[in-house]
Amino acid sequence: MTGRRKRIAVIGAGVCGLTAIKSCVEEDLEPVCFERHDNLGGMWNYSDALRRNQVLGLYRSVISNNETIILQLSDYPFPYDIPPYATHDRVYQYIKDYVNHFGLEKYIHYNRNVTKVSQSADYVESGKWDVHYTENWGDEIHSETFDGVMMCSGGFSKTYIPEIPGYDEFCGIKQHSNVYREPDPFRGKTVIVVGASSTAGEIAAELGHTNYCKKVYMSIRRGVKTFRRCNVAASSRATVKFPSLSSTSPSDIILPDLNTYRNVAEYSKRPMGGMVNDDIADRIASGQVTIIPQIQKFTKTGVVLEGGYEIDGIDAVIFGTGYKIDYPTIDDSIVFDDTDQLKLYKYILPVDLEHHTMTVVGVMQAFLPTTWDTFELQARWSTALFSGRINIPDKSAMWRNILNRPRYSRFARKTPGCVVYQDELARDIGALPNVWKLLFTDPKLAYVFFFGRIIGSCYRLQGPAVWGGARNDMLTVWNQTEAKYKPPAVFKNVFFKYSYVFRNGFIIALSVAVFAYFSKSQWKIYLD
Numbered sequence: 001m002t003g004r005r006k007r008i009a010v011i012g013a014g015v016c017g018l019t020a021i022k023s024c025v026e027e028d029l030e031p032v033c034f035e036r037h038d039n040l041g042g043m044w045n046y047s048d049a050l051r052r053n054q055v056l057g058l059y060r061s062v063i064s065n066n067e068t069i070i071l072q073l074s075d076y077p078f079p080y081d082i083p084p085y086a087t088h089d090r091v092y093q094y095i096k097d098y099v100n101h102f103g104l105e106k107y108i109h110y111n112r113n114v115t116k117v118s119q120s121a122d123y124v125e126s127g128k129w130d131v132h133y134t135e136n137w138g139d140e141i142h143s144e145t146f147d148g149v150m151m152c153s154g155g156f157s158k159t160y161i162p163e164i165p166g167y168d169e170f171c172g173i174k175q176h177s178n179v180y181r182e183p184d185p186f187r188g189k190t191v192i193v194v195g196a197s198s199t200a201g202e203i204a205a206e207l208g209h210t211n212y213c214k215k216v217y218m219s220i221r222r223g224v225k226t227f228r229r230c231n232v233a234a235s236s237r238a239t240v241k242f243p244s245l246s247s248t249s250p251s252d253i254i255l256p257d258l259n260t261y262r263n264v265a266e267y268s269k270r271p272m273g274g275m276v277n278d279d280i281a282d283r284i285a286s287g288q289v290t291i292i293p294q295i296q297k298f299t300k301t302g303v304v305l306e307g308g309y310e311i312d313g314i315d316a317v318i319f320g321t322g323y324k325i326d327y328p329t330i331d332d333s334i335v336f337d338d339t340d341q342l343k344l345y346k347y348i349l350p351v352d353l354e355h356h357t358m359t360v361v362g363v364m365q366a367f368l369p370t371t372w373d374t375f376e377l378q379a380r381w382s383t384a385l386f387s388g389r390i391n392i393p394d395k396s397a398m399w400r401n402i403l404n405r406p407r408y409s410r411f412a413r414k415t416p417g418c419v420v421y422q423d424e425l426a427r428d429i430g431a432l433p434n435v436w437k438l439l440f441t442d443p444k445l446a447y448v449f450f451f452g453r454i455i456g457s458c459y460r461l462q463g464p465a466v467w468g469g470a471r472n473d474m475l476t477v478w479n480q481t482e483a484k485y486k487p488p489a490v491f492k493n494v495f496f497k498y499s500y501v502f503r504n505g506f507i508i509a510l511s512v513a514v515f516a517y518f519s520k521s522q523w524k525i526y527l528d
Contacts, residue, residue: 005028005030006029006147006386006387007029007030007032007146007147008029008030008031008032008146008147008148008149008150008383009032009033009034009117009131009144009149009150010024010031010033010034010150010152011033011034011114011117011149011150011151011153011329012033012035012042012151012152013033013035013040013042013108013110014042014043014044014152014153014362015042015044015095015362015372015375016042016152016153016361016378017033017042017150017152017361018040018095018098019372019375019376019379019380020033020150020152020379020382020383021104021108022102022104022379023379023383024386025102025104026380026383026464026465027383027384027386027387027389027464028387029148029383029386029387032109032146033108033109034109034113034114034133035108035109035111035112036053036111036113037051037052037054037110037111038110039110040095040096040099040105040108041095041096042056042153043056043057043058043156044058044091044092044095046060046062046089048181049181050178052137053113055156055157055158055159055178055323056156056178056323057178057181058088059177059181059182059199059202060182061182061202062087062202063086063088063229064085064086064087064091065198065276066085066371067084067229067481068082068083068084068085068086068094069084069453069477069480069481070371070453070454070455071086071091071371071372072094072372072456073098073372073373073376074373074376074455074457074459074467074470075456075457075460075465075469075470076097076098076101076102077457077473077480078094079094082094084229084230084481085229111135111136111137112133112134112135113133113134113135113137114131114132114133114329115133115134116131116329116330117129117130117131117132117149117151117329117330117358118132118330118331120145123354123355124354126147126355127355127356127357128145128357129145129146129148129357129358130143130144130145130146131143131145131146131149147357147386148357148358148386149358149359150358150359150360150361150382151327151329151330151358151359151360152361152362152379153362154325154360154362155323155362155363155364156323157323157324157325157326157327158323158324158325158326159176159178159323159324160321160322160323160324160411161176161321162319164296164297164298165296165297165298166298166299167298169298169299170298170299170301171301172301172314172315172317173189173316173317174316174319175317175318176318176321177200177203177318177319177320177321180318183206183207183210183212183213186207186212186213186315186316187212187213188213189315189316190213190214190216190217190314190316191215191216191217191314191315191316191318192216192217192218192219192292192295192303192311192314192316192318193207193216193217193219193317194294194295194317194318194319194320194321195219195220195321195322196220196222196224196273196275197275197320197322198275199320200218200275200320200321201218201224201226201275201277201280201320202277202280203318204216204218204280204283204289204320205277205279205283206279207289208283208289209279209283209288214315215290216283216289216290217289217290217291217292217311218280218284218289218290219292219293219294219295219303219305220292220294222273223273224273225273225274225275226274226275226276226277226280226281227274227276227277228276228277235419235453236450236451236452236453236454237419237449237451237454238450238451240419240420240454292305292309292311293309294306296308299312301313302314303317323411324410324411325363325408325410325411327360333352334350334353334358335350335360336410339409340409341408341409342363342407342408342409344360344363344402345392345401346401346424346425347363347378347405347421348381348382349385351395351402352395356392357386359378359381359385361379361382362375364378364418371418371456372456373422373455373456374418374422377425377426377429377431377459380429380464380465381425384428384429384464389430390428390429419454422459426459426463429463429464430462430463430464431460431463431464433449433458433461435450442471444475445461445471445475448474448475449474452474452477453477453481455473455474455477457470457473457474458470458474461474
């Protein structure tokens with residue numbers, strides 16, 4: 001043993017990359033982060049135009065879809081004076097404060113554009129990787145060898161625009177939502193926003209609300225259920241385990257029919273997507289945004305919709321249709337199988353590599369509105385693997401694990417149980433709280449763990465890298481929530497309303513629930 005620390009290459013200095021750096025430090029690994037641009041933060045580093053080779057961009061009015069209490073990383077809360085839903089500049093400041101607090105910037109090498117990651121000459125014996133990169137967008141290729149690699153960018157590496165006949169013949173403006181920044185360039189124009197994503201809804205609502213545009217259409221393929229931010233019901237492990245305990249989030253239904261707007265009660269059983277949006281229902285109800293079916297084909301000056309209805313005089317089309325997963329710096333066969341589906345053990349580890357020295361962090365963000373806790377746990381799991389604290393099963397067992405989970409392609413949209421998945425990763429690294437122990441040693445904390453809001457600090461109560469403020473953060477989460485929403489109090493949740501009743505009157509019920517929680521097989525659905 002030489003005592004040399006393993007050097008780990010971290011590709012990207014967004015949130016995923018930053019949590020990877022910190023996790024490396026916690027496991028006594030030496031991180032070296034490669035960031036192609038001149039600043040950290042990834043998608044939250046706003047600019048008025050896309051930077052060179054940048055794919056994911058923010059519009060000026062972006063507000064986080066997740067509450068700050070839920071969004072925050074496990075051992076660094078948002079400041080108390082930040083409102084429940086933060087603007088992009090406040091989120092970015094939080095990220096910078098996080099980096100400064102933990103001293104992470106010294107590990108970041110800016111203006112290093114990774115062009116290729118390949119197996120080193122002695123990979124078969126050592127499992128090492130060569131990282132090839134340029135500096136300041138120059139032509140000279142540099143190379144360094146590392147003991148491991150964490151791919152922390154790629155979930156949003158390619159814009160997705162559906163193939164629609166006549167697209168090239170259309171004479172108007174055509175752009176992806178990653179280019180959109182503000183409504184002013186579309187003043188007086190007739191615009192179609194394509195897609196049912198939260199981004200598409202926000203852009204359509206903004207264009208309609210400001211009255212900049214002559215007319216705004218929103219083209220969707222299927223119905224979509226919309227949720228206003230302040231009306232999204234908070235979840236707990238109790239509501240995940242027993243859905244009947246959950247309060248229902250008020251929502252509206254938008255259907256792909258001309259000028260159609262309906263209440264949720266009539267269409268609640270139809271399959272549809274979900275959208276976080278505070279304004280789109282009002283914009284539709286007021287006629288400022290008109291819902292239309294999907295575009296069947298383009299003409300030179302307009303579109304033909306599904307069903308044959310034609311709209312002429314279209315000046316611009318904005319595609320809020322998402323992104324494709326792509327890792328251009330590594331061989332496709334590492335991440336995808338022959339059917340173009342991911343082959344990652346626990347959505348992290350490439351299953352067919354001879355050595356377990358490369359991981360993928362953050363790919364889950366392409367499939368569900370997950371929080372940073374998931375990325376952080378994937379990073380902690382990866383570094384625990386590199387440091388030898390996790391035992392990996394053989395390849396056949398890993399493939400069984402992959403096939404027993406939801407499978408994803410480059411552009412899939414399914415929603416696995418995020419809390420179950422997070423708990424699984426935390427269990428692997430020894431960070432999942434022992435609720436039976438808490439029930440007898442700290443019943444108040446056990447109550448909050450099961451009935452309280454699901455926040456990342458619960459994964460800092462025990463195991464590696466314990467945070468001393470985790471218990472207090474969990475016990476005060478409802479106070480934090482109430483403080484952020486007052487005045488006035490607009491937050492509604494069944495456990496918030498009756499928290500004192502639950503706390504003081506149902507300790508016995510808690511014991512039974514915790515027992516059921518850990519004994520039911522559904523919580524072990526992903527374990528071999």
